[in-house]
Amino acid sequence: MKRTLILAIMVITYVQNKAQSNELLIGADLIVFNAKITTGSLSKPQASAVAVKRGRIYALGTDSEILKFKDNATKLIDAGGKRMIPGINDAHIHILNDRSYNYNVRWEGVPTLKRALAMLSEQAKRTPEGQWVKVIGGWSPYQFKEKRLPTIEEIRKAVPNRPAIVQYAYNRAFLNEMAMKAFGVGTNRFPALPGTVFEKDQKGNYTGVVDGYTFTFISLEAMVPQPSNDEQLSSITNVINSLNRFGVTSAVDGASLVGHPHGHTQIQQLAKENRLNVRMPFIDLQYGDSTNESLVDAEIKAVTMTAPISPGENMHPTMAHGHEYEGAGELLRVELHDHENFDRPAVIIDKEIMRRYIREDITKLVEKGIPFRMHISYDENITPFLDELEEINRKMPFDGLRWSIEHAETISLENAARVKKLGGGIALDTKMAMHGDAFIKTYGAEKASQTPRLRELYDSGVPLTMTTDAFRVASFNPWIGISWMITGKSVSGSEVLAKNNRLTREEALKLFTVAPTWFEDQEREMGKIIPGYLADFVLLNKDFFTIPDDEIKTISSVLTVVDGRVVFGADDFSDLSPKLPETLPTWSPFKYYGGFYNEK
Numbered sequence: 001m002k003r004t005l006i007l008a009i010m011v012i013t014y015v016q017n018k019a020q021s022n023e024l025l026i027g028a029d030l031i032v033f034n035a036k037i038t039t040g041s042l043s044k045p046q047a048s049a050v051a052v053k054r055g056r057i058y059a060l061g062t063d064s065e066i067l068k069f070k071d072n073a074t075k076l077i078d079a080g081g082k083r084m085i086p087g088i089n090d091a092h093i094h095i096l097n098d099r100s101y102n103y104n105v106r107w108e109g110v111p112t113l114k115r116a117l118a119m120l121s122e123q124a125k126r127t128p129e130g131q132w133v134k135v136i137g138g139w140s141p142y143q144f145k146e147k148r149l150p151t152i153e154e155i156r157k158a159v160p161n162r163p164a165i166v167q168y169a170y171n172r173a174f175l176n177e178m179a180m181k182a183f184g185v186g187t188n189r190f191p192a193l194p195g196t197v198f199e200k201d202q203k204g205n206y207t208g209v210v211d212g213y214t215f216t217f218i219s220l221e222a223m224v225p226q227p228s229n230d231e232q233l234s235s236i237t238n239v240i241n242s243l244n245r246f247g248v249t250s251a252v253d254g255a256s257l258v259g260h261p262h263g264h265t266q267i268q269q270l271a272k273e274n275r276l277n278v279r280m281p282f283i284d285l286q287y288g289d290s291t292n293e294s295l296v297d298a299e300i301k302a303v304t305m306t307a308p309i310s311p312g313e314n315m316h317p318t319m320a321h322g323h324e325y326e327g328a329g330e331l332l333r334v335e336l337h338d339h340e341n342f343d344r345p346a347v348i349i350d351k352e353i354m355r356r357y358i359r360e361d362i363t364k365l366v367e368k369g370i371p372f373r374m375h376i377s378y379d380e381n382i383t384p385f386l387d388e389l390e391e392i393n394r395k396m397p398f399d400g401l402r403w404s405i406e407h408a409e410t411i412s413l414e415n416a417a418r419v420k421k422l423g424g425g426i427a428l429d430t431k432m433a434m435h436g437d438a439f440i441k442t443y444g445a446e447k448a449s450q451t452p453r454l455r456e457l458y459d460s461g462v463p464l465t466m467t468t469d470a471f472r473v474a475s476f477n478p479w480i481g482i483s484w485m486i487t488g489k490s491v492s493g494s495e496v497l498a499k500n501n502r503l504t505r506e507e508a509l510k511l512f513t514v515a516p517t518w519f520e521d522q523e524r525e526m527g528k529i530i531p532g533y534l535a536d537f538v539l540l541n542k543d544f545f546t547i548p549d550d551e552i553k554t555i556s557s558v559l560t561v562v563d564g565r566v567v568f569g570a571d572d573f574s575d576l577s578p579k580l581p582e583t584l585p586t587w588s589p590f591k592y593y594g595g596f597y598n599e600k
Contacts (some may be wrong), residue, residue, distance in 0.1 A: 005156075027071030028053050030564055033063045035079035035539065040086050040514050040528035050084070052535040055320070055564040060531060076512050080572060081545040082558065085509065086529050087249025088478050091516035092330070092373075092427050092467035094404055095243075095280065096256035096263050100200035100227050101235035101471075101595070102588040103132070107139035108475045109597030113146040113154075119593060120158040120166070126587045132395050134157045134181070135166040137472035142492035150174060152208045165224070168474045169435065170217050171341045175208040183212075183223060191219035213339045213347075217472075218257065227585075229265075232541055234584040236266040239471075240278050242595035243579060246477050246567035247538035247557040250321070251278050252520065254330050254406070254469070255285035255375075259299075264323070266457035271316045277578075279536070281324040282522050283373050294362040299328045300368055311370055312521065315546055319563050320534060321522060327371030332405045333357045335442040340377045340407060340431060340473055342439040347377075351384040358388040366392065370400045373427070379410045386418045388438040397421055404519055407469065408430075416453075416462050423464030425519055428452050430481025434474045436496035449498035454485060458507060463518045466511035477596060482508050483553035491553075505545055505552075535564040541571065 025400070028051035037047040039060065050068035051058040059066055072078065087530045105123050110116045116139075122132050141149040155166055155174045163178040175183065183196065184190045185206050192198075196216045209466035210216070227235060237316060243251060256263040259369030260282070270276040286298035303309050316322025320444045331337055338347040365372050376382050382405060392398075404425040411419075411426065419426055420428055432439060432451060452463035457464055466485070470476035483510040484490060488497035503511075525534050559576065560568035569577035583591045 009405035012278065021379050027074045028066075028069040029056050030075045030077070030535070030557075030561070030562075031066055031070055032077045032079055032084070032537075032539075033066060034081055034260060035084040036081065036543065037084040037529055038086075038509075038545070039530055040510070041530045044530065047529075048527060051536070052561075052564040055535055057529060057531050057533050057535050060529065066138040072496060077559070077566075077573070077576070079355055080366075081475075081537055082539045082541075083545065084529070084537055084539050085544065086513040086527055087538055087560070087562065088247045088512050089206070089250040089476060089516040089520075090243070090248055090468050090470075090476075090512070091465045091519050091528065092253045092429060093243075093251045093470050094256070094472070095251060095253050096258070096267070096282070097240055098239050098471050099232040099235050099266070100134075100136075100221075101239045101587065102231060102583055102590045103225075103227060103235075104136050105589040106136050106595050107135055107597075108595070109478065110139065110143070111145060111597070113141075113144040113148065115152060116144065116341040117150060117154055119156045119589075120164065122592070123589050124162050124164070127162050128587055129162075130225065131162065131587070133162050133164040134224065136221065137167055137169055138470060138475050139168070140491055141168065142434070142437045142494075147492060152176075154268065155208070163224075166222065167217055167220075169341070170214045170339065171211065171343050172216060173210045173212075173220065175210065177208070180208050182555075183220065184187075191216060191223075193219065211343075213341060214337065215334070231584045232582065233266045233269060237275070237580060238268065238583060238590055238595065239274070240270075241568065243476060244277055244560045244562075245556055245570070245596070246479060247540065247560055248476075248478065249278060249538070249560060249562045250516070250520075250526065250534035251280055252326060252516070253280055254467075255283050257285070257287050259286040259288070260284045260303060260309065260325070267323055271319070274318065276316065276319065276322055276527040277562055277565075279319065279321045279534075279562065280327045281321055283326045283329045284328065287331070290454065294333060294357075294361060296328060296364055300364060300370070303370070304368070320525065321520065322563075324520075326520060327373065327403075328365055329373030330375040332361050332372065332374055336381075337375060338377050338381050340409070342431075342435045342442055343585060345442065346380065346410075349381045349384075352380060354384040355388040357411070358385055359392065362389065362392055363396065366396050366398060366401060369401065373404045373406050375406045377407045377409050378549070379408075379412050379415060382408065382411055382415050386415055386422070389422055389424075393422055402519065404463075406467075411452065411457075413453060413456055413460065416457055416460055420460065420462040421439075423467070426457065427465050427467050427519060428454070428457070429467045429469040429471060429474065429502065430478070430484060431474045432496060433484035433490055434482045436484075437492050437494060445496075448496050450501055454497070454502065454503060455501045458503060458511075463515075464511065465518075465519055466508075466516040475596075478512050479555045482512060483549075484553060485511070487549045509544065535561060537561050539573070547590060
């Protein structure tokens with residue numbers, strides 16, 4: 001009996017050793033070599049080659065060290081000496097609100113107003129009857145050589161035969177005559193929400209220029225022709241490809257106007273077909289549910305009863321953190337939304353209203369263990385928000401529940417310290433790169449130079465990240481914001497950020513790579529190119545660390561890898577790029593202009 005047992009152990013040991021020996025012969029799935037790799041790791045900050053296996057970094061080192069992991073099935077990519085960085089992680093963006101992406105003429109990156117208007121004119125000729133010519137956000141008048149907004153006369157001339165809307169952030173919209181008629185301007189059909197102002201000429205006639213706040217423009221978007229299901233899927237596919245073009249490998253959706261699960265059907269389809277080319281954690285907002293007392297009540301009902309889902313649960317069948325629920329937000333109450341229109345003075349919320357609703361809503365979320373994010377732009381509103389959070393925490397400790405203030409442009413250092421003490425984080429954004437010139441006109445150059453208090457917030461130790469908040473109030477191109485953090489210059493070329501309020505290149509990059517992982521509870525898996533971490537990385541068209549400051553904003557990706565898969569390729573790597581399905585509809589502006597100027 002004893003001899004039989006010993007023999008069995010010997011056989012098992014032999015089989016295990018044989019299996020392990022065979023496994024060692026299995027090489028990496030992907031090796032990228034001859035690169036200048038910025039790993040994000042303090043222990044091994046530089047390397048020249050990386051090996052990937054099963055969607056994670058397998059090994060890192062010199063070319064000769066890593067090429068040893070090659071076998072006949074390994075895909076080899078010669079980086080040609082280009083700079084590699086960890087994938088860009090945009091911790092607050094609105095992918096799911098751009099299901100009409102293919103319907104829009106994108107003015108992002110367009111250098112002159114003259115060219116922008118010409119694009120409208122060209123698109124008007126190909127847009128079929130019954131459809132609109134639209135420009136919806138993502139641009140700034142300060143990016144143009146002319147440094148101004150278009151006039152309504154220019155819009156009318158460019159688009160004489162189709163309804164047209166040109167929307168600047170959530171600040172202003174230009175409507176031609178056909179659009180005004182369709183919207184019912186001057187009648188009860190037009191959503192004249194609080195803060196909406198209709199411009200009139202000297203004779204008292206509406207000109208077609210509308211100023212307002214967020215919900216006015218959201219309402220207008222809902223009143224124009226909507227895309228079919230196939231067109232929505234095509235739009236979301238192109239949105240993600242546009243992000244990949246600039247090296248974005250992960251993007252937290254900052255809440256869709258159509259909540260989970262109905263607002264996520266396109267993402268689920270892409271995930272099922274293994275075509276979701278970006279990790280997309282999301283926060284959720286049940287905006288359209290009028291059967292509940294509050295948005296928070298609707299959210300709790302949705303994620304616990306209607307479509308049960310746990311915080312941190314990943315619904316992607318194969319990709320880690322591919323489609324993961326991150327909690328509630330960014331809008332918790334319509335009454336508490338302070339917008340972000342820098343052309344107007346700050347919207348200050350009544351302190352007692354802020355405290356009462358926060359007490360009601362956040363208490364419910366903490367009880368359920370649901371993380372939360374809150375849109376607050378101005379410090380005057382952050383103070384009463386934190387006052388009430390501190391009261392809630394005394395009675396019901398957050399106990400490590402991750403939460404954050406989103407945007408927080410004018411947050412004070414005192415309030416930042418309170419956020420840190422409560423275990424929260426601050427997700428800033430790059431809107432000042434796009435609209436800093438407008439901020440100067442409203443608040444003055446001195447205040448703009450310290451908005452946000454970037455240097456001091458970075459040094460404070462509070463969990464901090466940088467986001468784009470695209471696609472309405474700013475561009476989805478993160479390099480515009482990275483350039484502003486380093487150079488202090490807005491898209492106009494003006495220095496809006498003080499010299500003592502800027503970051504180094506290394507620091508700015510961290511805010512878009514490793515820093516977001518705290519907000520997603522993924523610090524041990526993402527944001528660095530080191531063994532064991534998820535294989536998300538980017539080869540850049542220019543060396544971020546050596547090019548002149550003024551070229552930083554022109555950086556894009558030539559190779560983007562997500563989960564160990566090449567999802568985007570350009571220039572020498574274009575043959576590696578997956579082929580995208582045909583863009584729908586056939587008349588789509590995206591087919592002619594892409595998502596960013598000169599993309600096509």
